[in-house]
Amino acid sequence: MSSKTTTEYEGWLSYPILFGVRGNVSGLSSRYRVYTSHGSSIRVYQCLHCVVDKPHGAQKSKEKSRILPKSNWHSHIHYKLRMNSMRACLFLLCLWFVSIQAFAVEKEYRKQLAGPPSEFHLHVLPDPSTQLQDEDSAFFELSLQIDPEDEESLAVSAPLVVDSTATFAFAVVSKYESVIKAELTDARGDSVDLGVYASTNEHFPVGDYKIPTTIYVIPNPVQGTWNLTLRSNPSAALDRQRISEIAAESDPNVAVLLWLDNGFEIYTHLTTYDNYEGSEIGLVATTKDKSNRMFEGRATVETAVMDLTLPSGATVAVTMKDDGFHPLDEVANDGIFVGTIVASEEGSYKAKASLGGIHSDGTPFIRTTQHVINVVERLLTLTGDAFSHSSESVKDRMDVRLVVDPNANATQRRGEKVYRAHAEVYGTNLAGEKVPVAWIGGMTHLEEKDGKETLKLSLDMRWAAMANATAPFVLENVYVQDPESQIPLSRKQSMKLDTPSIVAEYFFTAVERPTTITKEMRRGRAPEGLLPKRSAEAKKGLMLLHGYCSTENPWSDSKDLFTNGYYFLNPSASITNEQFAAKVIEFGKSNGLTAYAIIGHSQGGMVATHILNYYFTGLDNLDTNKRLVQSVGTPYQGTTAAGSAANMAKSFGVACGSNFDLSIDGAKLWLSGISADTRENVYYYTTAYPDGGFFGDYCSLPMNLILQYPNDGTTEIKYADLPGANNMGTTKKWCHTKDMKYASQCTDKTRNALMNKNAASN
Structure with a gap:
């Protein structure tokens, strides 16, 4: 039986902030390494025989450590090392440099991806209109406030719009779930004994975190608008100071999820994936029957709102319109609503679409969906030009250079910032006809070549040999993505690939046509010595x-x-x-x-x-x-x-x-x-x-x-x-x-x- 060993590793618990940059610090020098921890302290290791970049705790027996306050840990280190001001700046600059490199993978590790034309469809960027999100529920957030009828308690109320006669359920999710109680009146104004319908000790999972939740499942409800009131439970014995603190919280502290069992849904999608700071972002929404995805006039939408929470925390409510003026809503009053806003910030936006109105029988309804919208800085755009040359490192490969127009930030991050690029390659056969050759792609970075700013891809010319193709070459479905956000930064439907005739002639005559597709054709060649040979010596x-x-x-x-x-x-x-x-x-x-x-x-x-x-x-x-x-x-x-x-x-x-x-x-x-x-x-x-x-x-x-x-x-x-x-x-x-x-x-x-x-x- 083979022996079994295990190795535990724990990632850094939090990160220092230096010059406004967050990142990992895995090693400082051969003498000192710094690790932050939860709380207000920081652990500083003095390494007597340390190797930089060892995992935390790798050489505890050879390290001395001190717990220092985060507020002035750098002062302690400066004093201990007797640095002058210049050396101190260099020290912090080194920390900053390490931090910005924390997420980078060395360029030598990048694969030069490729595949046959039969795989072109796998790499077409999706259309947001096909990525529908549908819900038969509604979600809304509330904030507990001081009860105007009792200053020593908290309360908040909200309407629950019920359009089901079979069943409806709602969940109350709150970190204060243990100190609040729910009161409910139905559409006729009658009080409901919620204890009969409650399922307690539930939780809403966010990763490994569990947010306390109580579920109420109510059969055969009366249709109409019910009223939910949440109050602090007197038995919780909250003092006035604690009540005031909770009431003063800036973020909502209660969420309500309402589910309705009648087959009526909202479905929504993003307006675009080209989400850049300064561009228009938004949602498209409509209602549907589960049995038929088309809007059939079963319901009249009276209110349509897109609620946005910006990366800064600011909130904006946008009226969604069905006026036929937006390209995604070509016909007025067709039940398709569009809401857009110009993105004023980079980062992650949280968007909620809410459609409310009445069914044909006069019963009110409300449905919501939630989305995440990433907005990025548009660091570069494709110019529409591309050129090629023989690979500088690998025989029988042709480097393909996509010419780009970077902004100042992209230029400053040349060689550091990673992009994902993709293109379909078409060549010309002996009859002069355009033929598909292969798709190429992978991670790449901005670099200057022949006086131009470029992103480099690579084509194994055996793909061209298999297709009996040579120059002129054309690139189609060309795009560049930001892998940190998945947002496409630039796209071009087609561009000519300038290929020197001597290069094209060499590849056409010198490269043998393969009988099978090899791993090297698909992934490129691993740098020499990067990977050990398959042997007993490999760990x-x-x-x-x-x-x-x-x-x-x-x-x-x-x-x-x-x-x-x-x-x-x-x-x-x-x-x-x-x-x-x-x-x-x-x-x-x-x-x-x-x-x-x-x-x-x-x-x-x-x-x-x-x-x-x-x-x-x-x-x-x-x-x-x-x-x-x-x-x-x-x-x-x-x-x-x-x-x-x-x-x-x-x-x-x-x-x-x-x-x-x-x-x-x-x-x-x-x-x-x-x-x-x-x-x-x-x-x-x-x-x-x-x-x-x-x-x-x-x-x-x-x-x-x-x-x-x-x-x-x-x-x-x-x-x-x-x-x-x-x-x-x-x-x-x-x-x-x-x-x-x-x-x-x-x-x-x-x-x-x-x-x-x-x-x-x-």
């Missing part, structure tokens, strides 16, 4: 990744089942797939791993796929007859709850914010870069509760107000599918995380043992 391991907003590694409970397990942890984090990937790659290096497989939970599965797709790492140094990437509960196509989770996190002080990569829109944009070659090496598992419908079984009852069945309490099976990958099936009675109705899917010993057995690292 192998199985890396286990957590997901979004995790406080612990969920695989740690099954350490006895994983061979050579390495448990990554970056606690309470909400970061992009690209940022997450950089941390995981660095984690592998810090543990000396030269060959590894990955098992990922939730977002961790997307991250593992991202690494395999874009970067040469230890994943590429294993036998692919076994499994490189396996995942459980991963929302490869996003999750409906992403917008709700973002609002909950903000309102209730959860450390994690919105994550566009996990939204339906962000995930689809991310998927446009994942190659068929990568997908073939991904094996994914899903779980769900046993029975269908809201009133069957469940993993998280509050999440059932938002998610579609089947789901695992966070990830819907509908959106867990990764086309082209290996679907290993859905197991019932396992949920996404701990403290749900059934056990965490990461603790299934049978599946864990099977994944360990099949991992390519074993």
Whole structure:
């Protein structure tokens, strides 16, 4: 039996702020390293024989440490090192430089991706109008205020618009859930005994955080407007100071989710993915019957509003219009409403669309959906020019240079800022006809070539040989994405690729036509010496990744089942797939791993796929007859709850914010870069509760107000599918995380043992 060892790793708990820049500090010098911690203190290690960039605690036996106040830790270090003012500035500048490089992956690791024309469709950027989000519920936020009738208590009221005669349910989600009580009157004004309908001790999950929730399920309701009042419970014995503090909170501290069982829904989508500061962003909304996606006049919309929370925290309410003047609403009064606003800030916007009105029988209704909208600085644009030349490093490859027009910030970040570029290559056959050659893509950076600012891609000319194609070449479906936000920065439908005749002639005559597509044609050639040869000398391991907003590694409970397990942890984090990937790659290096497989939970599965797709790492140094990437509960196509989770996190002080990569829109944009070659090496598992419908079984009852069945309490099976990958099936009675109705899917010993057995690292 093989020996089993485990290695724990904990990511940095918080980050210093230097010159306004946040980042990781993993090493300062051969004498000092700094690590921040929760609270108001900072730990400073004096390293007697330290190696810079070792993980926290790697050489505790050779380090002396002191706990210093964060407010003046730098003064202590300056004094200890006896720095003069110039050396102190250099010291802080080094910290800043390390911090901005924290998420970068060295350019030598980047794969030069390519594939045949049959895969062109996989890499077309999605149309936002096809990424519909539909809900049969409504979400609204409230703020507890001092009760005008009793200054020693808190209260807030809200209408509940009920248009179902079968059942309706509502959830009260609040960090103060234990000290408030709910009072309800129906549409006739009669008081409702909520104790009969309450399901207590529930929670709304935001990653590993659980926000206290009470669910009320009310059968056979009277249609109309009900009234919900929330009051502080006298038994909670809140003093006046505490009541005043709660009432003064700037963010909402109560959320109400209302679900209605009558088949009537709102569905919405973003107006565009070209979301730049200074550009127009917004939502499109309409209502529908579940049986028919078209608007048929069953309901009259009387109010249509888009509520936006800006990155700065400011809020804006925008009236959505059905006047036929917007390109996405070509006909007035057709039931399609559009709301837009000019984006005044960069960052993550939280958007809620609300449609209210009356059904044909006069019954009122309200439905809402929630979205995350990323807005970025437009760092560069494609000029429409492109040129090529022989590769400077690899024989039989042609470098393709996309000429761009960068702004000042992009120029300053040349070589540091990473972009994802893509193009379809067409050539000319001997008959003079245009023929498809291949798609090319990958991560790249801004660099100057022949006096022009360019982004470099690479084409293995064996693709041209397979297509019997030569110059002139044309590029189509060309675009550049920001991998930190997934937002397309620039697109061109077509551009001519200038190719020197001597280069074209050489490739056409010198490159042999291959009979099969090789890995090198698909991924490029790994830099010499970057990866060790497959041998007994390679240090192998199985890396286990957590997901979004995790406080612990969920695989740690099954350490006895994983061979050579390495448990990554970056606690309470909400970061992009690209940022997450950089941390995981660095984690592998810090543990000396030269060959590894990955098992990922939730977002961790997307991250593992991202690494395999874009970067040469230890994943590429294993036998692919076994499994490189396996995942459980991963929302490869996003999750409906992403917008709700973002609002909950903000309102209730959860450390994690919105994550566009996990939204339906962000995930689809991310998927446009994942190659068929990568997908073939991904094996994914899903779980769900046993029975269908809201009133069957469940993993998280509050999440059932938002998610579609089947789901695992966070990830819907509908959106867990990764086309082209290996679907290993859905197991019932396992949920996404701990403290749900059934056990965490990461603790299934049978599946864990099977994944360990099949991992390519074993």
